Amino acid sequence: MAEDSQATPLPLNGVRVLDVSQIMAGPFCSMLLGDMGADVIKIEAPPEGDQTRRAMAFKLKGSDSLGFFNLNRNKRSVALDLKQPAAREVFYRLARTADIVVENFRPGVTKRLGIDYATLRELNPGIIYASISGFGQTGPWSQRPGFDLIAQAMSGVMSITGQPGGPPTKSGVPVSDIGCALFALYGVLSALILRGKTGRGQYVDASLFEAAIAFSIWDISEFWGTGQVPGPLGTANRFSAPYQAVKAKDGYFVLGANSNRLWQTLCSVLGRPELGKDARFTTIANRLRNRLALVGELEILLAERPVAEWVDILLAAGIPAGPILDYAQALSSEQVAARQAVMEFDHPVEGRVKSIGFPVKLSETAQSVRRPPPLLGEHNEEIFDELGISGELRAVLNGQAQ
Numbered sequence: 462m463a464e465d466s467q468a469t470p471l472p473l474n475g476v477r478v479l480d481v482s483q484i485m486a487g488p489f490c491s492m493l494l495g496d497m498g499a500d501v502i503k504i505e506a507p508p509e510g511d512q513t514r515r516a517m518a519f520k521l522k523g524s525d526s527l528g529f530f531n532l533n534r535n536k537r538s539v540a541l542d543l544k545q546p547a548a549r550e551v552f553y554r555l556a557r558t559a560d561i562v563v564e565n566f567r568p569g570v571t572k573r574l575g576i577d578y579a580t581l582r583e584l585n586p587g588i589i590y591a592s593i594s595g596f597g598q599t600g601p602w603s604q605r606p607g608f609d610l611i612a613q614a615m616s617g618v619m620s621i622t623g624q625p626g627g628p629p630t631k632s633g634v635p636v637s638d639i640g641c642a643l644f645a646l647y648g649v650l651s652a653l654i655l656r657g658k659t660g661r662g663q664y665v666d667a668s669l670f671e672a673a674i675a676f677s678i679w680d681i682s683e684f685w686g687t688g689q690v691p692g693p694l695g696t697a698n699r700f701s702a703p704y705q706a707v708k709a710k711d712g713y714f715v716l717g718a719n720s721n722r723l724w725q726t727l728c729s730v731l732g733r734p735e736l737g738k739d740a741r742f743t744t745i746a747n748r749l750r751n752r753l754a755l756v757g758e759l760e761i762l763l764a765e766r767p768v769a770e771w772v773d774i775l776l777a778a779g780i781p782a783g784p785i786l787d788y789a790q791a792l793s794s795e796q797v798a799a800r801q802a803v804m805e806f807d808h809p810v811e812g813r814v815k816s817i818g819f820p821v822k823l824s825e826t827a828q829s830v831r832r833p834p835p836l837l838g839e840h841n842e843e844i845f846d847e848l849g850i851s852g853e854l855r856a857v858l859n860g861q862a863q
């Protein structure tokens with residue numbers, strides 16, 4: 462898609478990012494940089510490219526998946542086999558022009574390839590180099606595979622997910638992957654701001670494992686505070702009660718009477734003000750200790766009305782509540798439409814394609830899909846022209862990219 466003319470330029474206009482990552486955490490991080498105006502060049506190994514291109518168990522017209530689309534807008538793709546000297550020469554040329562590198566190889570691989578931070582820093586002292594891995598670049602677990610599932614399991618997250626007494630359960634969304642992408646982005650942008658003051662780049666080391674630990678605030682606080690190892694609570698919360706899914710006449714919904722004031726209001730709305738004076742439920746600590754009994758009392762009363770009625774009643778009383786929507790319901794909601802949480806773009810193979818919208822809005826910065834997710838190697842010629850690559854080197858590179 463053509464570049465949008467905007468009264469206010471995107472904040473990362475003029476910043477070049479080399480995305481040497483695949484699957485989720487790295488591509489998500491670099492996509493967000495691209496959304497804010499960076500020129501993101503995705504380096505992919507021929508002949509397959511990013512594994513996510515062929516992910517998911519359904520087919521579109523072309524070979525690229527919708528998962529790939531939702532992680533790789535606003536990027537250009539160049540197919541380079543970095544194991545080959547000619548491709549590394551191109552990468553070095555790009556590195557001299559780049560501000561940021563994002564990679565997610567297993568620790569040690571970039572050094573073997575000759576594209577590690579120490580090498581690139583010699584070419585470009587201002588470069589900011591972000592490495593995303595499962596467990597970080599140091600420590601006894603650093604060489605373990607870096608997957609969201611493994612990070613959730615080994616960080617403790619999986620041990621507190623699911624129903625009490627049930628089997629191990631992972632979070633339904635990849636919290637370690639996405640969390641790591643956001644922390645890496647935070648590190649990269651902080652380093653970029655500091656470089657503006659010092660002129661020096663630096664190395665950013667982000668891990669899925671530590672992202673999952675960073676999200677575990679309530680659970681770790683409980684462990685340190687009580688000495689008891691936390692277990693799963695289903696939809697409940699360690700901070701307050703009632704704050705979870707509860708059963709109504711026709712199904713479940715969620716409510717959050719997570720303060721003493723809201724608890725008293727809830728008792729009044731339910732027509733049971735005496736519950737608010739019950740010694741088991743008078744304080745947050747007591748309600749947490751007696752949560753199962755509390756929910757049992759509530760569900761007797763909630764069984765009298767359907768979900769939609771309870772949600773309306775509770776919201777009118779100022780008590781947080783909401784239905785449990787599936788993706789079909791959530792994506793077709795008025796809120797998604799109002800917030801443009803779903804958008805569409807034109808793709809050269811698929812035509813008009815739906816996409817997840819921009820997750821944050823800035824009052825003076827109009828984001829757009831300036832480029833649809835690239836085809837593998839789509840921008841080889843364009844980038845070779847920019848770098849002044851011609852003759853024999855270009856012929857060798859084009860042969861490798863096939």
